[in-house]
Amino acid sequence: MLKTKYPKWIIWLFLVLLILGGCSTKGQLTREPGPLLWKIDGDKPTYLFGTIHLPDPRVTELPESVTRVFDEASAYVMEVDLGDVNMAELGTLMLLPDGKTLSDLMTPELYQQVSDILTEKGQDIMMFESLKPWVLFSLIALPPDAGDPMDQMLYKKAQEMEKETGGLETIKEQIVVFDGLSLEEQIIMLEQSVNEYEQFEVVLEKMIELYLRGDVEALTRFMNQELVEEDYQDFYDNLITRRNYVMASRMEKFIRQGNVFVAVGAGHLGGSEGVIKLLQDKGYKLTQVR
Numbered sequence: 001m002l003k004t005k006y007p008k009w010i011i012w013l014f015l016v017l018l019i020l021g022g023c024s025t026k027g028q029l030t031r032e033p034g035p036l037l038w039k040i041d042g043d044k045p046t047y048l049f050g051t052i053h054l055p056d057p058r059v060t061e062l063p064e065s066v067t068r069v070f071d072e073a074s075a076y077v078m079e080v081d082l083g084d085v086n087m088a089e090l091g092t093l094m095l096l097p098d099g100k101t102l103s104d105l106m107t108p109e110l111y112q113q114v115s116d117i118l119t120e121k122g123q124d125i126m127m128f129e130s131l132k133p134w135v136l137f138s139l140i141a142l143p144p145d146a147g148d149p150m151d152q153m154l155y156k157k158a159q160e161m162e163k164e165t166g167g168l169e170t171i172k173e174q175i176v177v178f179d180g181l182s183l184e185e186q187i188i189m190l191e192q193s194v195n196e197y198e199q200f201e202v203v204l205e206k207m208i209e210l211y212l213r214g215d216v217e218a219l220t221r222f223m224n225q226e227l228v229e230e231d232y233q234d235f236y237d238n239l240i241t242r243r244n245y246v247m248a249s250r251m252e253k254f255i256r257q258g259n260v261f262v263a264v265g266a267g268h269l270g271g272s273e274g275v276i277k278l279l280q281d282k283g284y285k286l287t288q289v290r
Contacts, residue, residue, distance in 0.1 A: 035063045036214055036266050038276060041285040044258025047073065048251075048275070048286065050266030051154075052211045054204075055147040059211060062150075065289050073261035076158035077254050078151050079247070080174060081167030083159075093175050094131045096183075101129045102136070105187055113194045114140070133186035134178035137193050141200060154263060166254065168247045168264065177239055216270035241273050248278035255284065 036050030047069045052059050062070075070076070096102070102125070103111055115125040117140055128136060148156065158165055181189070210218045247264060254260040268275050276286055 035066050037066050037289040038286045042258050046255045046260045049263045050269045051150045051263045053149045055149045060150050070261045075164035075260045077166040077262045079169050080171050081165050082155045085171050094135050133190045137190050140193050168250045248275045
């Protein structure tokens, strides 16, 4: 069971899920500085790239080694194939049940605090009145829109180059990580994200710095300064670990296909239950591309 107050690491972990796709805390991935790009051996090699879900030009201006293998690949696979997202289904999943509204769920004080933050970002809270609290958390946690995040940028480039595209998860599978929380739990998390809001920019800058250094393990250590408590293990496993196993398993058909560029959140790569180690355990040879 989740407690009625979340430790600070849970709030940061959700932020990491949004930006990096998660962080596995178990074990370490030994690596040298460089782009988060690995070659997976095969008759036609496949490449695994760790992304950061931000539109910041510091991360969207990709290293030459990444651009080269992306351009040469016949297919681009991401966490969720953006071409397969059913917007009507997505909208339904985000809606509050039984005609409820956010103002029904929040105290007037919290409602005003959230409204003020959204106003800073150029948004009107009334546009989100019928949506679940986790949607607002996502809006609060992420920086203002400044262009396409890396994953979407690569997707558009793949379309322009007429590449095959695919996904490792469905949008419903991703949303269940948030939607699995009760409305009460979502409100508690939203309240805490408001309390931590002033620190988000500092955290984002640190994540970008570590990402550009290509240091997956430093990212993991930074975002998990407080140990995962036993009471939260099931929650953590749903958020991170089980998704790593699913993605590693579904990646195998693309590895067999070969000449595929696979991009997942950088936080899914490292650790003893990260995607790289899981693929190695299946017998695949992965070599980092410098």
